Amino acid sequence: MAAACEFEAEVLAAAMESRWPEGAEPQLREHVSTCGVCSEAALVACTIGGDRDTLRPAGAIPDSGRVWYLAQLRARREAIAAADRPITIVQTMALACATGLLGACFGATSGWFQATVERLTALVASHALLAAGTVVLVLLLPVAIYVAIQQEGTGTISGGRRPAG
Numbered sequence: 580m581a582a583a584c585e586f587e588a589e590v591l592a593a594a595m596e597s598r599w600p601e602g603a604e605p606q607l608r609e610h611v612s613t614c615g616v617c618s619e620a621a622l623v624a625c626t627i628g629g630d631r632d633t634l635r636p637a638g639a640i641p642d643s644g645r646v647w648y649l650a651q652l653r654a655r656r657e658a659i660a661a662a663d664r665p666i667t668i669v670q671t672m673a674l675a676c677a678t679g680l681l682g683a684c685f686g687a688t689s690g691w692f693q694a695t696v697e698r699l700t701a702l703v704a705s706h707a708l709l710a711a712g713t714v715v716l717v718l719l720l721p722v723a724i725y726v727a728i729q730q731e732g733t734g735t736i737s738g739g740r741r742p743a744g
């Protein structure tokens with residue numbers, strides 16, 4: 580690292596205050612023309628200062644009242660969302676509990692429902708192979724339809740051409 584020069588701080592101050600080289604003392608300018616450390620410091624400081632002056636108008640700072648208003652809106656929205664989350668969870672759990680309770684009461688008290696369930700169970704037990712086939716069909720039919728729609732979308736079925744001859 581190059582040795583520091585005693586005038587480096589003065590050169591930097593002049594450059595940062597935008598008075599380099601015209602506004603600086605003649606002795607300082609003469610020193611900088613002979614000192615490598617100070618000439619580098621002046622070059623770097625002037626470059627950074629020029630960039631700062633160039634970029635300052637580009638960054639439009641919004642009105643402080645608008646920033647405050649938008650921050651208040653955002654804080655309110657986040658508070659409402661944070662308060663709504665547990666309420667939604669509790670409502671969902673209450674609905675699930677009520678549905679389960681209603682179903683249990685209906686199943687325990689309805690005679691025709693119990694008889695229907697017993698008949699269905701006996702029917703499924705006596706026709707196990709048919710029931711299994713129906714279940715497989717019900718599960719596979721949506722998949723087959725989905726695959727057919729996908730292939731139609733890419734044009735492999737509807738856009739297919741017959742070979743000539």
Ligand SMILES: [Zn+2]
Pocket residue numbers: 584585586587610611614615616617618
């Ligand atoms: Zn120097």
